[in-house]
Amino acid sequence: MKRISLLGATGSIGTQTLDVIRKHPQHFSLESMSVGRNIDLALQQVHEFAPALLSVQSKEDYDKLIHNVPQETKVVYGTEGLVEVATTPDSDILVNAVLGSVGLSPTLAAIQAGKTIAIANKETLVTAGHIVTDAASRHNVSLIPVDSEHSAIFQALNGENINEVDRLILTASGGSFRDRSRNELKGVTVSEALNHPNWSMGAKITIDSATMMNKGLEVIEAHWLFNIPYEKIDVVLHKESIIHSMVEYIDGSVIAQLGTPDMRVPIQYALTYPERFDSISNERLHLWEIGSLHFKKLDMDRFRCMRFAYEAGKAGGTMPTVLNAANEVAVACFLEGRISFLEIEHVIEKALEEHTVINQPTLEEIIKVDAETRAFIHSTIK
Ligand SMILES: NC(=O)C1=CN([C@@H]2O[C@H](COP(=O)(O)OP(=O)(O)OC[C@H]3O[C@@H](n4cnc5c(N)ncnc54)[C@H](OP(=O)(O)O)[C@@H]3O)[C@@H](O)[C@H]2O)C=CC1
Ligand SMILES: CC(=O)[C@@H](O)[C@H](O)COP(=O)(O)O
Ligand SMILES: [Mn+2]
Secondary structure, eight states: OEEEEEESTTSHHHHHHHHHHHHOTTTEEEEEEEOSSOHHHHHHHHHHHOOSEEEESOHHHHHHHTTTSOTTSEEEEHHHHHHHHHTOTTOSEEEEOOOSGGGHHHHHHHHHTTOEEEEOOHHHHHHHHHHHHHHHHHTTOOEEEOSHHHHHHHHHTTTSOGGGEEEEEEEEOOOTTTTOOSGGGTTOOHHHHTOOSSOOOOHHHHHHHHHTHHHHHHHHHHHHHHTOOGGGEEEEEOTTOOEEEEEEETTSOEEEEEOOSOTHHHHHHHHHTTSOOOOSOOOOOOHHHHOOOOOEEOOTTTSHHHHHHHHHHHHOTTHHHHHHHHHHHHHHHHHTTSSOHHHHHHHHHHHHHHOOOOSSOOHHHHHHHHHHHHHHHHHHHO
16 A cells, blocks of 8 residues: 655646546555645545645635544645645655645655655756755655656666667647647637647646647756756657657667556556556557657747757756746736737746856755746736
8 A cells, every 4th residue: 555645636637646546545545635726626635535634725725624624634734734745754655746836845845754756746846956856866765757758758768778878759749839830829819728639737737838838848857857968858749649758779779658648647657666557547549540640840949938948958057947937927927818828938038038047056046046037027027
């Protein structure tokens, strides 16, 4: 029996993690969970899974909830609440499926507590990759990827020698606007942008897919998870999202991982690794039904956020922190209808241009740069 702590239980990855737990009750139990603002769903989840600990985002929601949860469930809130969930003494593994760089402090706390981490939350690795990976290696903690591309690479690296890797090849669907030119991006709506062709995901990552910032964040995530230089990480457009990513070795062999687009597969693999359990879904990959798979070279002038991400990653230090914070705020403003789709990349570019990189930043410096960048974007947009 593996006892699980789950950050972001009410989200897309969070609810699919609960599907996996529900499918294998003899193997998994939910020890603790956090939510943001979706208190109604949180209550249902608490009644179904009976975790010992629940964290909510605000004191206000804590006050509302405290009398509605069973006595066996302790309720906490805020960043301290996230940290308490992440470090639950009785849990074996943390699934980090919270959204945004708010995931950084619970991740670091979990590492210090020696917890294995199934990591979906990419913003944490982008904003402070060197701090997270240094801490994980010092505490001998495994970071098991959940993101579909990184799970694919993790599987393609299984049993191989990392020194014999020539390159990592991440696949990108191209997102909601993959068939439009830059000119055709003027005036696109939020609901068009939220219409991802292959995956059903949370709003922020769906917009990131449309701007291609998602793939940019994933390049930086791959750099930190697999310790591979940016020059050896490529992205190829693959509109079907069937090949989830590939590793090319020095002898020219390419090992890929394929499957239908279903996040419950990589989530479950992260929880069962190195074993595999029965699939949660009956749907199998029938290549004859798909017929053909397509691949295209990535155009960095069309998808400018890809260029920003490579440049920020290569610049290193606090540059990826700026990239991430600017993107988080810009996407939130787009979702609120305050800026246009193309303004997302415009304000991110401004933030990157304004920033003077700090090399090997401390955690305090990262937190400060994150806050300053958010303030800068808000003032730019105002
Ligand atoms: N969805 C997917 O298929 C994939 C997602 N990822 C990554 O996983 C992470 C989660 O994505 P996804 O599940 O789509 O996101 P969602 O928006 O669907 O869910 C986010 C979760 O985090 C909670 N949350 C948001 N902000 C806060 C906060 N400030 N404090 C506490 N809790 C908060 C939300 O709570 P509530 O809803 O209650 O407010 C919700 O439980 C992201 O980093 C994403 O890039 C990676 C690969 C695939
Ligand atoms: C499911 C998943 O891992 C997402 O990150 C997905 O990859 C988004 O698809 P694209 O970014 O390729 O559009
Ligand atoms: Mn992904």
